[in-house]
Amino acid sequence: MTEKRSRRAPRRSEAERNDRTLLQAAREVLAEDGAHATVAAIAARAGVGIGSLYRRYRTKEDLFQRLTELSLDHWIEAAERGLAEDDPWRGLTGFITERVEYGQGTLGPIAGTIEVTDAMAAKSARSDELTEALIARAHEAGVLRPDVTSADIFLLLEQLGRSPAVEQLRRQGRTDLLEAAAEAHRRLVGIAVDGLRAGRHSALPGSPPSPRLLTERWTPPPASG
Incomplete structure (x- = not known):
């Protein structure tokens, strides 16, 4: 049980870091493109694929x-x-x-x-x-x-x-x-x-x-x- 928790902890930390990166990228793209900001531009700024973004947020509205x-x-x-x-x-x-x-x-x-x-x-x-x-x-x-x-x-x-x-x-x-x-x-x-x-x-x-x-x-x- 302890070993399983120890394996989950790094994955959770990585997921949180990725989420922070994604949110910061969304802020930056919003600052530049306003309401026309696209999911593709946000994912590219964050350095992740669109699929990764949609695994975290089902829609652009959820992200915003x-x-x-x-x-x-x-x-x-x-x-x-x-x-x-x-x-x-x-x-x-x-x-x-x-x-x-x-x-x-x-x-x-x-x-x-x-x-x-x-x-x-x-x-x-x-x-x-x-x-x-x-x-x-x-x-x-x-x-x-x-x-x-x-x-x-x-x-x-x-x-x-x-x-x-x-x-x-x-x-x-x-x-x-x-x-x-x-x-x-x-x-x-x-x-x-x-x-x-x-x-x-x-x-x-x-x-x-x-x-x-x-x-x-x-x-x-x-x-x-």
């Missing part, structure tokens, strides 16, 4: 749902870490930085293209609750500019969670410039985050985005015909 759940898990964990931080500004900006580094922007293009499962909906509600708490605490402390809303933060994360320069260089195979592009992106994130700080700012243009812009994107459009 798994990616979304993992992203929501990380969102919840990052928000909880932010709320555990004594300083409201460090808590909020630490959360934003973590989410940007995770690659939040890669999942935006699949909104409305996959079914929202009960697990996804529950995790999304929890992530919204924690994020609202982070933002409310920063507003109450007077460190976040008062005209910034939670929808602003959500959309900012989506925009900053991608780096077109990094994606282009990766497609070109320019590994010599990848780190420089990543550093430039981190600098831009710092500039954007600093713009959230309360102080002397020009008024933001337009009205605050409606929460519907975020939630209804995940509802598939009605079938035509």
Whole structure:
């Protein structure tokens, strides 16, 4: 029995490594191709055959749902870490930085293209609750500019969670410039985050985005015909 368990352990570890590689490849292909990302492109990026991918995920939708759940898990964990931080500004900006580094922007293009499962909906509600708490605490402390809303933060994360320069260089195979592009992106994130700080700012243009812009994107459009 012990010998059988010892043989299963390496196989399980290898399967977990392969799954992580596959999920990372899916994120990268989604960042480049958006909703048009194909299973073939994801498998090729991961260095596996399409059959291997389908043994792990029955459909592309299953794979994207798994990616979304993992992203929501990380969102919840990052928000909880932010709320555990004594300083409201460090808590909020630490959360934003973590989410940007995770690659939040890669999942935006699949909104409305996959079914929202009960697990996804529950995790999304929890992530919204924690994020609202982070933002409310920063507003109450007077460190976040008062005209910034939670929808602003959500959309900012989506925009900053991608780096077109990094994606282009990766497609070109320019590994010599990848780190420089990543550093430039981190600098831009710092500039954007600093713009959230309360102080002397020009008024933001337009009205605050409606929460519907975020939630209804995940509802598939009605079938035509």
